[in-house]
Amino acid sequence: MPTRQEPGTGEINFANLAxxxxxxxxxxxxxxxxxxxxxxxxAFERVKALLATFS
Numbered sequence: 758m759p760t761r762q763e764p765g766t767g768e769i770n771f772a773n774l775a776x777x778x779x780x781x782x783x784x785x786x787x788x789x790x791x792x793x794x795x796x797x798x799x800a801f802e803r804v805k806a807l808l809a810t811f812s
Contacts, residue, residue, distance in 0.1 A: 760792075760794075761791055761792050762791050762792050762793065762794040762800070763789075763791045763793060763794060763800040763801075763803050763804050764789065764791075764803070764804055764807050765803055765807055766794050771807060772807060775807060775808050787808070789804065
């Protein structure tokens with residue numbers, strides 16, 4: 758069961774999802790709902806770093 762925390766902390770492989778969206782040419786917005794594992798600012802930075810890798 759996923760922890761419902763930011764990407765990179767649970768079972769869902771968000772790196773693969775981001776990579777596939779990039780491969781498909783998706784350039785829209787992605788909405789995420791999660792409970793931060795640390796502060797909100799730290800969690801947001803982790804999400805930005807993960808997704809920036811594939812933009």
